[in-house]
Amino acid sequence: MELNKKEILTDENQSKYDFIDGIKKSIPIALGYFPVSFTFGLMAVNGGIPVWIVILISMTNLTSAGQFAGTNLIIAGAGYVEITVTTFVINIRYMLMSLSLSQKLVRGISNAKRWIMSFGITDETFTVAAMQKNDITFSFMVGLEILPYLGWALGTASGAIVCTLLPETLQNSMGIALYAMFIALVIPAAKKSKAALLVTACAICISSLIKWVPIFSFISSGWRIIIATVIACTLGAKIFPMEDVEDDR
Known part of the structure; x- marks a missing residue:
């Protein structure tokens, strides 16, 4: 006991x-x-x-x-x-x-x-x-x-x-504080990692393309985020496999 x-x-x-x-x-x-x-x-x-x-x-x-x-x-x-x-x-x-x-x-x-x-x-x-x-x-x-x-x-x-x-x-x-916050979060990671920079740039380009090209005008902001996220992350995973990301760091 x-x-x-x-x-x-x-x-x-x-x-x-x-x-x-x-x-x-x-x-x-x-x-x-x-x-x-x-x-x-x-x-x-x-x-x-x-x-x-x-x-x-x-x-x-x-x-x-x-x-x-x-x-x-x-x-x-x-x-x-x-x-x-x-x-x-x-x-x-x-x-x-x-x-x-x-x-x-x-x-x-x-x-x-x-x-x-x-x-x-x-x-x-x-x-x-x-x-x-x-x-x-x-x-x-x-x-x-x-x-x-x-x-x-x-x-x-x-x-x-x-x-x-x-x-x-x-x-x-x-409202500008929101954009400043995201910039402060993204830039340090993009400086340290090529993969983060590529995924970020890809997401920005896709989101901008969907927003400003008239043929995609029917897509709302929420679905625009979804599409940009999925495509950018998929490309990032294909181009930068996990072992490459670790070596890059």
């Missing part, structure tokens, strides 16, 4: 250590999410979506590109199918990330805990978790995901509330 108690205490201490370790490694991610979600809050409220709905969107989602694209389509009055397919295509990478991380989890984690962990998987949390040398525990993932989630939700709430307090002319001008 005494041995069992010691083992239980050891397991509890290990869980606390893993949780704190995850918290520490998530601080830079949470700090980076706040300004991005702040911009999302500004953009969504400026587009006419009520503050409480904007906050609810960020509390039930944790995907910057998917939220921006989906919310822009909502503001533009797109249909349900268009919004659904667009967000699915943009967020499908999280499915692959979840499958990858599932191979690194310690044994015995229940499905319920796996679902909880999968909710908080983003590009950044996936990268940190995938770099762990040891098997990933549930406590570590909870610690890794909780601060980024709070940072995303609080940033959205701050941006949404601030937008309602700004003069109308300044609210309208905040």
Whole structure:
């Protein structure tokens, strides 16, 4: 009996250590999410979506590109199918990330805990978790995901509330922040990777072609995003296989 108690205490201490370790490694991610979600809050409220709905969107989602694209389509009055397919295509990478991380989890984690962990998987949390040398525990993932989630939700709430307090002319001008954010995200990656540069340039060209060529005028903005994403990513995968991308870096 005494041995069992010691083992239980050891397991509890290990869980606390893993949780704190995850918290520490998530601080830079949470700090980076706040300004991005702040911009999302500004953009969504400026587009006419009520503050409480904007906050609810960020509390039930944790995907910057998917939220921006989906919310822009909502503001533009797109249909349900268009919004659904667009967000699915943009967020499908999280499915692959979840499958990858599932191979690194310690044994015995229940499905319920796996679902909880999968909710908080983003590009950044996936990268940190995938770099762990040891098997990933549930406590570590909870610690890794909780601060980024709070940072995303609080940033959205701050941006949404601030937008309602700004003069109308300044609210309208905040739309430029969205484009500035995407430029800030794309340029560093494009500088480091030829594959990222090619895929980005290809997506821009395809999207511009569909938008400005009269024959494609019947295609809405949502489907334009879907088509450009699928074609650009397919070309990138064909021209730059994974081993070439790793060598390029």
